[in-house]
Amino acid sequence: MSPTLTLPTAEGGLERYTLRDPRDWTVPSAPARTRIAYAAAHVVADPLADNTPGAPAAIDWDATMAFRRHLWKCGLRVADAMDTSQRNMGLDWAATRELIRRSATEARSFGNVETWLACGAGTDHLKSPPDFSKEPNGGALDGIIAAYLEQIAVIEDSGARVILMASRHLAALARGPDDYHRVYGALLRQVSRPVILHWLGDMFDPALRGYWGSRNVAEATDSFLSLIRDHASHIDGVKVSLLDREHEIRLRRRLPKRVHLYTGDDFNYPDLIHGDAEGHSDALLGIFDPIASAASVALAALDAGDTAAYAAAFEPTLPLARWLFAAPTYHYKTGIVFLAWLTGHQDAFVMVNGAQSARSVLHLTEAFRRADAADLFPDPFLAAARMRAFLATAGIAA
Secondary structure, three states: OOOEEEEEOOOOOEEEEEOOOOOOOOOOOOOOOOOOEEEEOOOOEOOOOOOOOOOOOOEOHHHHHHHHHHHHHOOOEEEEOOHHHOEOOOEOHHHHHHHHHHHHHHHOOOOOHHHHEEEEEOOOOOOOOOOOOOOOHHHHHHHHHHHHHHHHHHHHHHOOEEEEOOOHHHHHHOOOHHHHHHHHHHHHOOOOOOEEEEEEOOOOOHHHOOHHHOOOHHHHHHHHHHHHHHOHHHEEEEEEEOOOHHHHHHHHHHOOOOOEEEEOOOOOHHHHHHOEOOEOOEEEEOOOOOOHHHHHHHHHHHHOOOHHHHHHHHHHHHHHHHHHOOOOHHHHHHHHHHHHHHOOOOOOOOOHHHHHHOOOHHHHHHHHHHHHHOOOOOOHHHHHHHHHHHHHOOOOOO
């Protein structure tokens, strides 16, 4: 019999809640054949370290690497050192560099590093804002290029694929599309292997508003596509995180052949990955972090042409995803780490930069309900015990 506990409600009351019996997610022994699927992975903070806002990130490396092994065993590739890992929100460059090194070492036990691991390169180790005040804009852009190249070198040396993340510094300095083309063109001409470009919408990071040179999405898309066409041989794919299903489909249909569209749409991923007669999206998703087992089963069903089983695995996860990524979307990491704690992938609900406080008790309680409805708790008794401990800190006797 599954455990029962008391949960707070949105109306200010309390209710008794009984968890579902656990589902046996028998994950496939091999990765999906017909789709490329990356899970953007979180980092596990050291609970005994000072991970308060502004402090250097202190990581529990054993738990962080164990979680990546869990994702690989589910047949998913890992996208590391990205926004899910709290880039620009607490994970500093020193910790990021070590994360890339350690993840690449772990990936080698699963096969070719570039196959199993892609890592984000950005400019977040620069001063913010960079001190380019005495230089013309061209000199400032050269500083951005040099910063990107420093991080690209670390990733390429590790053997992982490079993901060119959006740069807050470039967004602040660029005067239009030409400045983006200058920076990205210089980078793409120097990478040793094809990379993934990342278009991160301002719902994930308000500092990136107007990326690619315009706040008009249609104009920004034209600029983005022009860059891709000019450098298609150096681009493996594009990861688009705009939470706009129709825009993604239109963009996907305009991409050059052999350039993948990796959906970053955590609201509409089942439909976009399934695709239509004109094509499909591959995946690079933060929501795959907490739903790895369900995602693995869904993708295997799609390989087998079993669309009913695909939907049965994926559709129950959508209410959870839409809740975790609700505005302010950039705080979605808190819910993801909370679920990793409830499912036993880490021993404490703590985050670098103190980000465990970024969502309310009611928000995380609803995440608990929706994760249970999606059969994501392998041990309901552990999930219930940890939920009771969490609610006790809010004065709720669960």
